[in-house]
Structures are given as C-alpha cells and as structure tokens.
Amino acid sequence: MIYIHVPFCKSFCTYCDFYSEIPQEGQFDRYTKQVCDEIRRRSAEIDDHTKTLYFGGGTPSVLPLGDLSRILLTLEECGHGGPYTEFTMEVNPEDIVERGLPYVQSLKALGVNRISLGIQSFNDNLLRWMNRRHDAEHAREAFRLVREAGIGNISIDLIFGLSNLLDEVWDQTISEALALGPEHISCYQLTVEGDSVLAHRLENGDYEEADEELCRKQYDHLCQRLREAGYEHYEISNFCKPGFQALHNSGYWERKPYVGLGPAAHSFSGRGRSWNDAVLEDYGHTEESLSVEDEKVETLMLALRTARGVDGEFLLANCLPENIDPLLREGALVKIGRRYRIPEDHFFVSDQIIRQLI
Ligand code: SF4
Known part of the structure; x- marks a missing residue:
C-alpha cells in the first residue's frame, strides 16, 4: 500500500488545517524530484501485498501530468509499478472542469481506476462559506466528465455537522449526491481544527459550533437516506454500493502496513509509525515504535x-x-x-x- 501526499492547494478551505502550500514557480518539479528520491530510498519498505496506490492531499489534481508520470515511472523502476488493484486520485471539481475530459482520460491511461471527488456540498452559499473554489454546477459537471472518461469507481466527499446547515439544504445535498449515483460516499463531520480560518471565526464570535444533537440529527438523516438507496455503511464515515469498499482505506483500519511518501505523509510498518516533516523541501522522517x-x-x-x-x-x-x-x-x-x-x-x-x- 502506497500513499503519496501532494501538499498543494490553490486556496485554503475555512475548516482545513492540513499542511499545504499554494504552488509557486518551480515547486512542482522540486517536489516531484524529492518524492522520486524518497521512493528510491525507501523502496525496500514498500509491501506490495495489498497493491493499492493513493494520491491524497492537498489537491493532487493540481499536479501536472508530467510530474505524475515521473512518480509512476519511478515506482515502476523500483519494482512497485502498476497495474494496481486500486489506484485512487483525490481531485477537486474545479480542476476537472478546468482541465476537461482529456485530463481525466490521461489519468485513466496512467492507471487511475478510482477517483475521489471533493464535493463537500451542493449548496453554493455553503461552498462559498467554506471557501471552496467550485460551485454545485462544477461538482455535477466534474462528476459527469469523470464518468464519461470511463472511471467506474467514483467516490464523493460530503461534510455535515455545520450549525448553518439547514435540514432542507442537507436533504437536498444528499438527494443530489444520490442522483449522481457514485459507487462510494465519504461523509465527515466538520471539526474546528487548531489553526483553521474557522477556528478564528469561532474565537471572534463569527461562527458557533453545531451542538451534538444537531450533528446527530444530520448524521442519522444521512444514514437513513443512504441505507434506503442501497448503500452499505461499512465504516463510520464511509458508505458504498455493494462491492465498492475502499481497499486502500480499509487497509488502514485493518492495520496493514503502508508507506507514505512526500511532505507530511505518514507510514505504518506493522510495528511502528513514522511521518515526514510538514515542509516542502528537505523534509525529515521521524519514527516511533508502538x-x-x-x-x-x-x-x-x-x-x-x-x-x-x-x-x-x-x-x-x-x-x-x-x-x-x-x-x-x-x-x-x-x-x-x-x-x-x-x-x-x-x-x-x-x-x-x-x-x-x-
Ligand atoms: S480541504 Fe483539501 S482543498 Fe481545502 S485547503 Fe484543505 S487540503 Fe486544500
């Protein structure tokens, strides 16, 4: 199991405090070189037993295709090339719409067989409040393009647990998600993270956290609607059509070893955990036994x-x-x-x- 962290975002979402950078001139190239060096250095740690590859972020869909190809070629040179049982790429809707069908076709040609689309909501007001770059129309269009490119395993992300998420808006978002027919839905409860914009809004009195009762109501409604639509609730935050459980993420829950490459990526050897520093250049690696x-x-x-x-x-x-x-x-x-x-x-x-x- 291989995880590659792509720590770039074109803008920052209000609720997020993940490590990420706005890409500057020359940074993709330097990032790619470092990841390729790390693959060569840590090749022996990679266990191909569960053959999954996952590009997460950040926003992997901002990475130029040439850099993605270099990383894949390096994996191949080191004996860990595709085809992978599951090769997931996290993408943001606006990148798919901007880069169009040829981009998704290229991803597919490079071996991507699962796309995870960061939709979060189908309500434009909420998307603006989250400082997402897409709107609901982009989300629908991106989904259509991914499907048209022939990707038969699409996951979408949604967020609940917002105090400003009205019942009818939540119900509408779930309906829109179901109308697209994704194979997989991940749905996370919003948490106010340490240094996020939302944490500052909370401090300044510009946001009030949703209480537990409201979060529970939204979660129960989600579970009920997805159950009625035939989705299996196979993990607290994850639902799928039969046969479409996420193999890579299931590996995390089953404590299978994985190697995380790139800045801020985490790894698990089966005996200990380790992580890379959250800096773009010359990141160090820290190990901890359990x-x-x-x-x-x-x-x-x-x-x-x-x-x-x-x-x-x-x-x-x-x-x-x-x-x-x-x-x-x-x-x-x-x-x-x-x-x-x-x-x-x-x-x-x-x-x-x-x-x-x-
Ligand atoms: S939520 Fe995703 S897209 Fe938004 S800032 Fe965080 S990593 Fe970037």
Missing part, C-alpha cells in the same frame, strides 16, 4: 470504526468483562459470529463506546 498497549488501543479503535468490527478473541483477551457486558446489554456492542461490532445506530457515539472499553 508499545503493546498502543497496539491494543489502535486495533480496537480502528476495527470498531467498521461494520466488520473486532475479532472476538482479541476483544475478550484485551478488555475487561465489566467493561464489555454493560455495552452488550444496552446494545452499544453486538456479537456477530466470532466478531463484535458497534451497530450503526451507535456509530455516532463510537468514541465514547471505545473509551468505555479501554
């Missing part, structure tokens, strides 16, 4: 995010019966075969449930 306790907590936290849940033997060996039993009695945890899971109607409070277990 204690037995860390591993136990991670396994529980990641597995219980999913509908597959956690292995029963693991749960019973690592959690006390006095913590497990009350959750089973109140239906916050259910046993299915040899596994235990948090049922969908308790997903929203999964953090509390996991804290109770550990």
